[in-house]
Amino acid sequence: MRILTRSDLARVELVPSEVISVVEESYRALASGLSVNPSRQTVKPPDGHSVGHALVGRDGTREVVAFETSYRFYPRRERQYTTLSLYDDESGLPVALMDCARIATMRAPAASALIARECAAPGSRNALVIGTGVQGRQALPYLMATMPGLERLMVYGTHPDGLRAVRGAVPGEEVEIVEDLRAAAGEADVVLAAAGPKTPAAIEAGWLRPGALCVLVGYGLASSTLHRADRVLATSAARMAVTGTDLADARGRLRPVDVELPEVLAGSAWARLDADERIFAYNSGLAATDIALGHHLAQKATARELGQVIDLWR
Incomplete structure (x- = not known):
């Protein structure tokens, strides 16, 4: 077993383009039934x-089975x-036992970039990123890889x-720092919200342009x-139902998901039906993308003889 x-x-x-390609391939495999998530x-x-958290999944394209675990400890300093x-x-x-932290930092912006490519209205030129943490810092390089026609970048x-x-x-590239969030939201064709839970930002539906x-x-x-969107897309409707409960209305209900990203990428569903539709997209992590990206990383690390090979079962 190679330890990375x-x-x-x-x-x-x-x-970014390499990561996006791997993530897109994993979504297509999931839509076709080759992969299990x-x-x-x-x-x-x-x-x-x-x-x-623990889960097991299988990537049918790569013929790989994987086990992913996560443990978070909150008291004092979070670990x-x-x-x-x-x-x-x-x-x-x-194949390998590896740290998974970097995978998540790449998988999320890659999925957002794919969503933007498929869902942004024709002729979109302005993008607004909310948040400057790990995800906020990754957002623009990935977004520009799938939308090279962007002209105005705001944060x-x-x-x-x-x-x-x-x-x-x-x-x-010139990145404009905005202070009037409402005005910026009204001018943005794509809004990518990647801030932490303590952010004061909370863009309302009425601020958005058609x-x-x-x-x-x-x-x-x-x-x-979400609730006033013309169309709702999710990487996974099931995951949104579990992790998106903070978006529920006064009755505890979420707006139904119209389409999932894997079927859009597979060509079996449309992401956007009209140029003036306001679309809400929920980007949550999936084991299938982590497996594909992790395997890709492990292959490249092995080619460079990184890590340590040990015999766990001797």
Whole structure:
């Protein structure tokens, strides 16, 4: 078994277009039935001081079975550990046991970029990113990989270092820092909300222009953008029903999902039906994309002889 640490994986270079290609392939495999993406199992203590997740999935394109685990501990300083173990389902041999943190930081912006490519109205030129954390900093490089025609790039955030990092993530491109969020939202063709839970941002549906696309990765959108949308897309309707409960209306209900991203990418459904539709998209993680991206990373790391090979079963 090859053990790949966070430091090992940081030495593997991947450009946004490469990551997007792997993620798109995994969505297509899921839509075709080649891959299996079951629900995760979750455990919590009564006082809620920690949470553990576990799931198993299979990538039929790569012939890989994987187990993904996540453990988050909240008291005092928050700690989180995620792992992915991969097995070759043709040879029956283990591939790698690896840290999973980097996978999530790439998978989410890649999915958002695919959503934007499929859902943005024709002629979209203006993009607004909300948040300057890990996801906010990754958003624009990935978005520009699928929408090279973007002309105006805007960012809203409250942390000076984060704002500088967002600007630095797209060298040679001018990134406009906005303070009037309502005005910026009204001018944006694509709004990507990737802020943390403490953000003061909460864009309302009435602020958006006709044809606008809103993509929710973290926080930054009010629930009205979901409930008043003309069309709703999700990477997974089942995952949205579990993790999107903060968007529920006064009766505890979510706006139904009209279409899922895997079927759009597979060509079996339309993302947008009209140029003036306001679309809400919910981007949640799926095991299928993590498996594909993790396997791709493991292959590149193995080619460079990174990590340490150990015999766990000797």
